[in-house]
Amino acid sequence: MLDSPEAPRCDILFDTTNVRENLHLHASQLPTPATPLNDGKPKRRISQSDETPTKKPRLADAESSNDVFDVVVKKRSCRRTVFRTLGLTSNGYPTEHRVLLPSRNILQSFVSSHTSDVFKCHSRTVDSFVTPPYACAYSNEAKRGGIPLLAVATEQGSVNILDTTKRTEWDCEPARVTLEPHDNGIFDVKWNADDTLLATASGDKSTRISSVETQQLTSILDGHASTVKCVAWDPAHRDLLTTGGRDGMLCVYDLRVNNLSDQDEIPARSAVITITAAHGQDKISGGRQKIRPLPRGITNILYPDDRPHGLVSSGSFDGILHYWDLRLPSDKSSKRSPKKPSYHPLFSSTMDPTTFHGARCRGITSISQGSGPSAGLLFALGADSRLYIYSYPTLTPLRTETHPNLQTNSFYVRLATSPCGRWLASGSTSRAGSLFLFDVSNAGRIAPSYGRRADEPISQTVRFRGQSGEIGAVDWASDMIASCADDGTVRIWRPDLERYQTCISNPEEQKWEWFWST
Template identity: 55%
Template sequence: MLPSPNSSPAHRVPLETRTNVTRTPQHQQKLFFNLLTPPTDKKLGKRPYPGRDQPLQKHIKLSHAGEDVRGVDDGFETDSDIDMEERVMMPVRRRHTSFRMHTGLISRPAGSFKPLEPSTLSILRSFVSSHKSDVFKCQSTSDNTHLTPPYACSYTRGAKLGGTPLLAVATEQGSVHILNTSRRKDWDTEPQRQTIQPHNNGIFDVKWNHDDTLLATCSGDRSTRISCAETGAITYVLRGHASTVKCAAWDPNHHDLLATGGRDGAVCLWDLRVGEVSGEEGIMVSQPVIIIPEAHEDMVKPKRPKKHIPVPRSVTGILYPESEPYGIVTSGSFDGILRYWDLRTSSSPRKSRSTKPKTPTALMTSPVDPTTLYGSRRPRGITSLTTGSGPTAGLVFAVGADARIHTYSLPSLTALPLTYSHENMQSNSFYVGLSVSPCGRWLASGGSGSVGSNFLFDVGGVARPGAVAQEGIELRGQIGEVGAVDWADDMLATCADDGTVRVWRPDIETYRKCQEDPKESKWEWSWSA
C-alpha cells in the first residue's frame, strides 16, 4: 500500500521505476549475512579469569538432540552482545565426527572406538521348540520303516525376506517334502505339504533358485535334477559327475546357471539353456559346459607308484560370493584350504581350431590351512560352507572336521584368527551343515554324535579389531546326528537322524517358564541346554 501524500517525509517511500523491471517478492529475496565479529575491546589470546564481581560470560550451544546447553564462554560473544535475531542466524559450531557404515561398524576418531551392539546371546538362548507344532516328520516310502532321515533342507528366498516360510527337506530315499513352517497352535493340524520324488537315491543337497520356482537336488545316483516347485515335474537332468553329487549353488546373476561339486573331486558348471530333449516327457538332459577336475588336489602332484590309485578329494562346499561376481569358492574334504575359481576364461587365448573350453584357474587359495593351527597333527576337511551378509558381508564361514567354525575373508580367502566352537560340538561327519541368518548376525551349525544337538553363535563382531569369540548356545531336542540346518526370518530349521525336522523360534516368555519349571515344561518344549 502506497503512503499518502500527507505522510511525514521521514516515512515517504520513493516510487521505483517499473519499466521492464520485475520486482522480486520480499519472501523470495536472497538474504546475506556477514559473519559477526567480536567486539573491538576483546583481543585474541587467552581470556582472563573473571573476578568475583565479574559475572561468568556464557553462550548458547545447540546440542545434537536439539536442547540448549549452556557452558562457559571461550572467547565468543556473550548473550548480551548478540540479540536473539542474530543468534538464530549464526552458524552452529559442532564438533566434527565422521560416521560411516562398513560391515556393521561406524568409524569414529581414533581412541574413541566402542562396541556398537551388545551381545545377542540372550536372544539366542531364548530359542525354543514345541513338541507338537514345531516338529515335522519325514515319512518313509518303504513299508519296512516309518520315518526316513532328512539329509538336506533349504528355505525359499522369500522366507528369508519375511514371506511364507516354505522349507524344502530332502531325504535319504530321494524324496523332497515342501513344508509350511509358519507358527501355529499346538492343536492346529499341519498345513498340507507337497512331496515330490526326483530321485530314487539319497539327496545330499537341495537349493531353491532365486525366484523360488525351481529346486535343484544333488543325489547319490550321480545326477543333479531340476524340478518345478509348483507341479513337482522334473524339467532338467544334469549328468557329468562320476560319483555322488554333494553340493550345488545357483549363480545369483544368471537364472540359468548353476554349479555342482561331487565326490569325484570335480566341479561342474551348467547352463540350463544347453541340452537335448529326451523321451516323450520333454525332459532336457544336459552335460556340463565347464568341468574343473581334481579341484582340490595338490597343485604339484607327488610321484606315486603306477599301481597306486589315490582316492579323489571330494568337493564338499560351493558358493557364489556376491562381492566376486565372476567366480566361485569351493572347499574340500582333505584340508581347510578354500579356492576361488575365475569363470571368465571360457576358451583358450591361443588361436586354435579347438572349441574345447579352457579349465578355469584358481585365482586365490587360502595361504594357511586353519585346521592345522589348533593342535591337530594333520589337516582336517571342511564339511559345509556358507557366506555372510549384513555385518558379516565379505566373509565365508566353514565348519571343519576339527569341531571348529573357521572364518575366511574375501577375496584373499585368508583365515581370520577368530574361530567358533563349543565344548559339546562335534563335526567329524560330512553331513553336518552350516547356515547364516538373514540378518547376518547369527550362525547355526549342526552336530555329529548321538546327543542330537545344534549350536548357535553370535558372529556379528567377527571382523571387529580385537574381537573375542563368544560362547555358543547348544539346543537339544532331537535324537542322533543333526545335519542340515537353515534359517528363515525369525526361525531356524534343523534336521536329525531320527527322521524329524524341528523349528526353533525366539520366545523369551516361554523360555522363562521353562527355566522356572523345567520338569513340567519338558513335556511340551525343548530349549537351550
C-alpha cells in the same frame, strides 16, 4: 551362456542414561533383527551304485520389517552395555512400543514346541515309519520374511516342502508337497532365485531340476562320475547353476542349452564347463603297482553376493578354499583335452587353518557367507570340530572358534548364516542331537587369533538339544531356524523370551511341552 569378463549409525532414540536393565519382553515372538543402515532404516536386502555312500542313522538310546538398533546404556560404574531395541510391529504392537533386550540373550530365547514345531519325514517303504533327512533349504522369500517354505531332502530321494508358519498348539500341520526326483539319497537341495525350481544333488550321480508348481521333473543334469554333494544357483543368471561332487569335479550347467536327447520326455543336459580335480589329487606313495591318484572331493560351493560370476569351493582334504572366475579360463589348455579350455583358481587361501593346532590337515564340511555385520567374512565348518572364519575376497583365515560339545567329524554336517548376518547355526554328530548357535555379529571386528590363550573366552554360543542322533542339515528363515536329525524329524526353533523364561523357571513341568537352550 556366460557373459564376457569386464575389464580389469546409531540413531539416538531417547536419553538412555537411566534406562533399567531388568526390562522384560512383552511379546510372544522375537523376530530376527534386520541389519541397520546409517539412516536408521532396515536394509533390503535309487539306481544304487557300489561307490555311493549310504549314511546309516545313529539314534541315541533314549530380513524383517522390524526396526532394530543398538543402544548404548551408560551405567553408574561407567561401564557401557549394548542393548538391542526392537520395534514389534509384526506382533501387533504400535511402532512406538519398543523394548530393550541384551544382545547376548537373543540366542538363548529360542524355544521349540513338541506339538507345533516338529515335522516328520515319512518313509516310502513299509519297513520303517520315518526316513533321515539329509538336507534342507528355506526359500528365498522365507529369508525375506515371506511364507516360510522349507524344502527337506531325505535319504530315500524324496523332497518334502513344509509350511513352517507358526501355529497354535495341536493345530493340524499345513498340507505339504512331496516330490520324488530320485531313488537315492539327496545330499543338497537349493531353490532358484524366484523360488519356482528346486535343484537336488543325489547319490545317483545326477542333479535334477523340479518345478515347484507342477511337481514334475524339468531337467536331468549329467556329467559326474560319483555322488553329487552340493549345488548352487548363479544369482546373476537364472538358468545357470554349478555342482560339486565326490569325484572332485565342478560342473556348470546352462538350462537353455545342451539337450542331449531331443526325443526324451525329460531333457538331459551336459555341463558347459567342467573342472576336474578342482582341489587336487591324493598322492600315491610306495608299492610297485601303479594306482591312479584319486581326486579330492568337493564338499561345498557358494556364489558370493558381490561377485556374481565368482565361485568359492571347499574340499574334503584340507582347509584351503578356492575362488574361481568362471569367465576366465586359463591360457594353458588341458593335456588330455587340448581343445578344451582349462580353468584354475583365480586365488586360494594362503594357509591351511586346520593345521594351526598341531594336527594334520582336515577337510571342510560346509561353508557359508556373512552379511550385514558379518559381511566380508566366510564361515567354514571343519571336520576337526572347529569353526573357521576367512576374510573375503582374499580367503585369508582370520580365527577359529569351537565349543566343548561340538562334534563335526562327518561331511553330512552343515552350516548356515541367518539372513540378518548376526548368527550362525551348526549341526553336530553328537548322539545327543545338538544344535549350536554362534553370535558372529562382532566376528569382523576381532583381531585374527589362532593360538588363543586358554583363559580367553570364545564368542557367545548357545546349545540346543531336542532331537536324537546326528543333526546334519540346518537353515534359517527370517525369524526361525530349522534343524534336521537322524531320528527322521525336522524341528523349528523360534525366539520367544517370555516362553523361555517360563521354561527355565519351571523346567520339570515345561519339558513335556517345550525344548529350549541349555
